[in-house]
Amino acid sequence: MWYLIVALVYFAAIIGVMVWMKKDMSLTLPFKIAFALALVAGWALPALAADMLPAHETAAPASAIGSALQTFLQQTILPVVSALVLGLVSLLSTRLGQKYKIQTLTEKNNFLFRLAAQGVALAEEHAAKLAGSVSKLTGRDKLDIAVSHLLAFAPTISREQAENIVHSMLAQIPGAGATGEAVTLLPQEGGYSIPAPGFDVIAGELAPMQPVPAL
Numbered sequence: 001m002w003y004l005i006v007a008l009v010y011f012a013a014i015i016g017v018m019v020w021m022k023k024d025m026s027l028t029l030p031f032k033i034a035f036a037l038a039l040v041a042g043w044a045l046p047a048l049a050a051d052m053l054p055a056h057e058t059a060a061p062a063s064a065i066g067s068a069l070q071t072f073l074q075q076t077i078l079p080v081v082s083a084l085v086l087g088l089v090s091l092l093s094t095r096l097g098q099k100y101k102i103q104t105l106t107e108k109n110n111f112l113f114r115l116a117a118q119g120v121a122l123a124e125e126h127a128a129k130l131a132g133s134v135s136k137l138t139g140r141d142k143l144d145i146a147v148s149h150l151l152a153f154a155p156t157i158s159r160e161q162a163e164n165i166v167h168s169m170l171a172q173i174p175g176a177g178a179t180g181e182a183v184t185l186l187p188q189e190g191g192y193s194i195p196a197p198g199f200d201v202i203a204g205e206l207a208p209m210q211p212v213p214a215l
Helices: 002-022 025-052 062-129 139-153 159-171
Strands: 186-188 191-193
Touching: 062 139, 062 159, 139 159
Parallel strands: none
Antiparallel strands: 186 191
C-alpha cells in the first residue's frame, strides 16, 4: 500500500510543477501546497520504506537492485520501445512505397499516352498524304500504325495493351475512333496536331528515345 501512496503524492507533485510553470494563479496555491507535501514525503520516503520492508530486503546488496533494474529494462522497456520503433519505420516505409509507386505509375501512363497520341497523329499524317489518291487508309490501318509506333518505343507492353491505350487515347478525341475514316486535325506550323486533352503533339514528331519507367 505504501508504494501506491507514494505514487499518488508524486503524481500530485508533477501536476503542481506543471501548473506552477504555466503561472496559473488560480491553481498555483493548492498545487504548491501539494508540491511541498510531496517534497516532505520524498525526503521521508527512505526511512518509511526501510521501516515497512522486511529486514532481509533492506539489506539487499546494490548489485541485486541493479540486476533487477537491468532485467526490467531488457524484458519490459526495450521490447516496447523496439516494437514502437519498428512500427513507425514500417508505417513510414509503406507510405513512401505507396507514394513512389503512384508516381511511377503516373509517369509511365503519361509516357504511354504520349506515345499513343504521337502514333495517332502519325497515322493521320499518312492518311493526309494519301488524300485525293486511289489508296486510302482504313481505320484498321490507322490503328496498326499507331500501335506499331507505341510498341516501337515501349516493347515491354503487349499488343493488346497497346491497342487498349490507343483506344483510350482515341476516346479523348471528339469524333475519332479506331474504325473511323478520319480524325479532325488542327493545322499548326510544321504539321498538324490532334486536339487530345493534355497533349500537344505535332504530326511526325518523334517520341523521346527513353525506356518505359519500370515498376
